Amino acid sequence: MNTLGSLVVDDLRVSADVELVHGVSLTVAPGEAVGIVGESGSGKSLTLRAVMGLLPRGVHRSGGRVQVDGTAAMIFQDPLSFLDPLARIGRQVAEVCAAVGRTSPRAARVRALELLESVRLPDAADLARRYPHQLSGGQRQRVLLALALAQEPDLLLCDEPTTALDVTVQREVLDLLAQLRAERRLSILFVSHDLAVVTQVCERVVVLRGGRVVETGAALDVVTSPASDYTRSLVDAVLPLPVPAGGGDD
Amino acid sequence: MRWVGRSLLSVVPVVVGVVLCVFFLIRIVPGDPAAMILGDQATQASIDALHEQLGLDLPLGTQLWNWLVGVFARGDIGTSLITSQPVAGLVWSRAGITAGLVLLAVGFTVLLAVPLALLAATHAGSWLDQLVRVVPTIGMAMPAFWVGLLLILVFGVNLHWLPVGGVGTGPGEPLRSLVLPAFTVALGMSPPLVRSLREQLLEVLDADFVVTLRAARLPRWRVSSHVLRNAAVPTVSLLGLNVAYLIGGTLVIEKVFAINGMGALLFSSISSRDFPVVQGIALVLALVVVVVSLLTEALVALLDPRIRAA
Amino acid sequence: MTGTATRTVPRPGVRWLRRALRNPTLIAGAVIMLVVLALAVFSPTPYDPFAQDLDHGLDPPSPAHWFGTDQLGRDILSRVVAATGTDLRIAVLAAVVPFVVGVAVGLVSGYAGGWLDWIVGRVVDTFVAFPFYVLVIVVVFAAGTGERGIYVAYALVGWISYARVIRAKTRSLCRQGWVEAAYGGGLSHTRVVGRHLLPNVLPQAVVLLMTEILLIMVAVVTLGYLGLGVQPPTPDWGTMISDGQLFLTTKWWVSTLPGLAVVTTGVGLSLLGDGLADVWRLR
Numbered sequence: 157m158n159t160l161g162s163l164v165v166d167d168l169r170v171s172a173d174v175e176l177v178h179g180v181s182l183t184v185a186p187g188e189a190v191g192i193v194g195e196s197g198s199g200k201s202l203t204l205r206a207v208m209g210l211l212p213r214g215v216h217r218s219g220g221r222v223q224v225d226g227t228a229a230m231i232f233q234d235p236l237s238f239l240d241p242l243a244r245i246g247r248q249v250a251e252v253c254a255a256v257g258r259t260s261p262r263a264a265r266v267r268a269l270e271l272l273e274s275v276r277l278p279d280a281a282d283l284a285r286r287y288p289h290q291l292s293g294g295q296r297q298r299v300l301l302a303l304a305l306a307q308e309p310d311l312l313l314c315d316e317p318t319t320a321l322d323v324t325v326q327r328e329v330l331d332l333l334a335q336l337r338a339e340r341r342l343s344i345l346f347v348s349h350d351l352a353v354v355t356q357v358c359e360r361v362v363v364l365r366g367g368r369v370v371e372t373g374a375a376l377d378v379v380t381s382p383a384s385d386y387t388r389s390l391v392d393a394v395l396p397l398p399v400p401a402g403g404g405d406d
Numbered sequence: 407m408r409w410v411g412r413s414l415l416s417v418v419p420v421v422v423g424v425v426l427c428v429f430f431l432i433r434i435v436p437g438d439p440a441a442m443i444l445g446d447q448a449t450q451a452s453i454d455a456l457h458e459q460l461g462l463d464l465p466l467g468t469q470l471w472n473w474l475v476g477v478f479a480r481g482d483i484g485t486s487l488i489t490s491q492p493v494a495g496l497v498w499s500r501a502g503i504t505a506g507l508v509l510l511a512v513g514f515t516v517l518l519a520v521p522l523a524l525l526a527a528t529h530a531g532s533w534l535d536q537l538v539r540v541v542p543t544i545g546m547a548m549p550a551f552w553v554g555l556l557l558i559l560v561f562g563v564n565l566h567w568l569p570v571g572g573v574g575t576g577p578g579e580p581l582r583s584l585v586l587p588a589f590t591v592a593l594g595m596s597p598p599l600v601r602s603l604r605e606q607l608l609e610v611l612d613a614d615f616v617v618t619l620r621a622a623r624l625p626r627w628r629v630s631s632h633v634l635r636n637a638a639v640p641t642v643s644l645l646g647l648n649v650a651y652l653i654g655g656t657l658v659i660e661k662v663f664a665i666n667g668m669g670a671l672l673f674s675s676i677s678s679r680d681f682p683v684v685q686g687i688a689l690v691l692a693l694v695v696v697v698v699s700l701l702t703e704a705l706v707a708l709l710d711p712r713i714r715a716a
Numbered sequence: 717m718t719g720t721a722t723r724t725v726p727r728p729g730v731r732w733l734r735r736a737l738r739n740p741t742l743i744a745g746a747v748i749m750l751v752v753l754a755l756a757v758f759s760p761t762p763y764d765p766f767a768q769d770l771d772h773g774l775d776p777p778s779p780a781h782w783f784g785t786d787q788l789g790r791d792i793l794s795r796v797v798a799a800t801g802t803d804l805r806i807a808v809l810a811a812v813v814p815f816v817v818g819v820a821v822g823l824v825s826g827y828a829g830g831w832l833d834w835i836v837g838r839v840v841d842t843f844v845a846f847p848f849y850v851l852v853i854v855v856v857f858a859a860g861t862g863e864r865g866i867y868v869a870y871a872l873v874g875w876i877s878y879a880r881v882i883r884a885k886t887r888s889l890c891r892q893g894w895v896e897a898a899y900g901g902g903l904s905h906t907r908v909v910g911r912h913l914l915p916n917v918l919p920q921a922v923v924l925l926m927t928e929i930l931l932i933m934v935a936v937v938t939l940g941y942l943g944l945g946v947q948p949p950t951p952d953w954g955t956m957i958s959d960g961q962l963f964l965t966t967k968w969w970v971s972t973l974p975g976l977a978v979v980t981t982g983v984g985l986s987l988l989g990d991g992l993a994d995v996w997r998l999r
Contacts, residue, residue: 159506211619213530230621240632241712242639252622287711303622423842431851431872432858496959543879543990546927547982551941552975554958559968605919609773658938672850673942676857688854692845 158229160226161186161310161343168220172201177202177367189344191358193351199367200347226310233316235296239288245299246284252306276332290340294325314346318353330357351394355379363387409707411716417700424692428685429473451588483689493686504667507584508656514592523603527611545597550655553693554590561586591655606640639710646702650695667700735995742991746982756801761794765951772966784969786959799951806863807933810870810924818878819921823909826886843876861944866936881924885917919996926989928989930982937978953978
C-alpha cells in the first residue's frame, strides 16, 4: 500500500522556557488534506515547525514522535520576509532545484522556469530576473509554492499561506493549491486561523487551543455540529454575509 | 540613476555646512585667535598686525565671502603662517602616508571585528558569545595611544619583530612600519564595531528567509552564502559610519609612533599656533569623510536592490 | 466587618531595586565606581603627589613605591590616585551640558518634525563629518588648552550623540500613536514632551551618559597625552603616560601603570552602563 505523504504525529511536545505544545497527536493519510485551526498562540505554527524540524531559536521539541513518509516541504505566511531580498527569484528557485536534483546549473535553471510556470506565473523568464520586492503578494506566494514543489514533496505543510493576501488573491492561490494537489497527489497539512479557508481546502480538521487538541473530525461535521464550546465560538465568529430581509426582488 | 542624483543633492548642504563650520569654529570660541596665536608675550601692535595679516580686521561678512570664494573657486584653504606655503600643498604632501595608514587600519579592523562578531552571533548565548561580548567592554576603556605604547613595548622592544617608530626605507617599507600603528588603530576601532555588528548579524541569522532556505534543505554553505550577503549590507554601512572616528584615531596614533603624516602636521601646527593649517586640515578631513560616506552609501545601494528602487 | 486584607504589591521603585541588586554586571560596575569615586574624593595618597625627590627618580616598583617613581622622583601611585580626582571630575562635568542640550534637541527635533527636524539633521550630519578628535582638538586649540578648553569643546560638540539617539527614540515613540492622542486630548506641547516623552527616553539617555562619560574620560586622557589637556603640574593620567614615553623601553612602569587606572575606571563605567541597560531592559 502506498503510504507516501503520510504523517503521524504522536504526543508532540514543544517547549521554550515553558511547555508550549502539550502532547498534540494527529495523522494525515496519503493524499489527504488536514487543517489545523485555532486562535493565535494555540500552537498551530509551532506544531508545523516541529514536524519540519525548524523550530525558532530558543524553542525545542521536548517529547513525542513525528513520522513523515517521504519528503515534506513547507510554505509560509508572509512571503516578502520569507524570500532572500538580495537574490533574484529565478536564482532562488534554481538553487533548490540544483540541490535537490544534483543537476548542472543550466538544467536547474530550466527546471526553475518550468516550476514557475506550473504555479501559474506566466512570463516566467522575465519574472525570474526580478527581486522579491518587485513582485506582488500573490506572485511571491506562488514563488514560495514553486520553491516547495522543487523539492518534489509528498507532504506539503502550509503555515497560514493566505493570511497576508488580499481576498481575491487568496482565492487564486487556493485554487492553484487544489490543482497542484490533484496533479501531484500531495498530502496537505494546512494551518490557518480562518475557518472558512480551512474548510474549503481540507477534508479533516483539527482544532487546537492553548497547545492542546480540542476536537478533530471531518471538516463539514466539525463546522456544522461542533462538539466543543470553543469550536462553536470559532464557528460563530465567522461573520456571514448579510442576507436581504424578506424575499428577494420580485 | 535617479538615486545617484538624490544622494549628491543631499550631500551639498553637508559640504556647505562643513565649510561654514570650519570658518566659524575658530571664531565662535571665546577669545581672540590672534592673541591665542601670539601667546602671552604679544604686544597690541603685533596682535593688530596679525589681525591684518589674517584678515580678521575685516567685517565678518567679508571674511566669510573671501573664505568661501577661496575654497570653492581656487581650492585655496589658507596659507601657513610659519612657512608661508599654501596649506593645500602641505596637506597633500602628508596625505599619502596617512591614507596608507588609514586603509591598512580599515583592513585590520575588518579582519578583527567581522570574524569575532560572526562567531558571537552564530553561537549566541553560549560562553563563546559571552566572551566576545566582554571584549568591547574592556576594549572601549583602553585609550588607543596607551595600547600603542604597550604594543611598542612588546613587539618592538622585547620581540624585535616590527619597527616601532617613524617610517623606514628598507625592504617592505613603508608597509612594515605601518603595521603596528594600523593594528593599534584597529584595536581601538573594533570594540564598538563588534558590538553593533553582532546585533546586526543576529537579526539576519534569525530572519525568516533563512527558515525558507533551511526548509528547502539547501546545503549549509549555500544558506551561509545567502546569510553573508545579507549581512554584508549592514556591515558596510556600519564601517562607513565609523570612518570619521577611524581617521581621528589614526591622527593620534601617528604621534605615538612618530609617523610623519597629517597627524604630525596637525600637532606641530598646533604647537606653533599655525591656525590656517589647523583649519585647513580640519576642512580636508571633514570633506574626505563626506566623500567616503557617499561612497559607502553607493556600495550599499549596489549590494541591496531594495535601496536602488526607493 | 473589619479585617480587609490588603495585599501589598511592591511599588515600581522597589521592584526595580530588586532587579538591580540581582544583576551581576550592574553590581560589578557599581562596586568599581564606588571605589574609584572614593579614591577621587578622598585622595588617599601615600605621598604628596607634587613632592619631588630627584635622588630617587625613575625607581622601579618597590615596597616603598608600589608604582615606582617618575622622572622627578614623584611617587607614581600617589599621582595616579590624585589624577583620579582630576580626570573623573572633568569627565563628569564636561558630560553635563551635552547631556542636557542633546536630550532637549533630540526630543524637540523628534517631536516637532518638519523643517526644524531637517535643519537639526543637517547640523548633525555636518558635525558628524568631522573626525571626532579633530573637532575637539580644533576647539581646544581655539579656546585654550586645559580644563576650560575641554568643557567648551564638549559643550559645542558632545550633544550630537544624544541628539541622534533621542531623536530616533522620540520618533518611534511618536509613531505609536498615543502621543498624538495625548496632544489631541488637550495637553499642551510642553506637557506632552515633558511629562510623557521625557520619562520614556530618559533611561536610554542615562545609559548613553555612562558611555559618554567614559569616552570623555578617555578623550581627556588622550588630550593630556597630546599636551592639549590638563596642564602640568596638575596630575593627569594622560600627561603621566606621555612623560614616560621617553623611557618606555627601560622604565616601563611610568607609562604603563597610569593606563591601568584608566582601564579600570573605564571598565567600571562600561559595566555600570551595561548593567543599567540590562535592568531597564534596553539590551
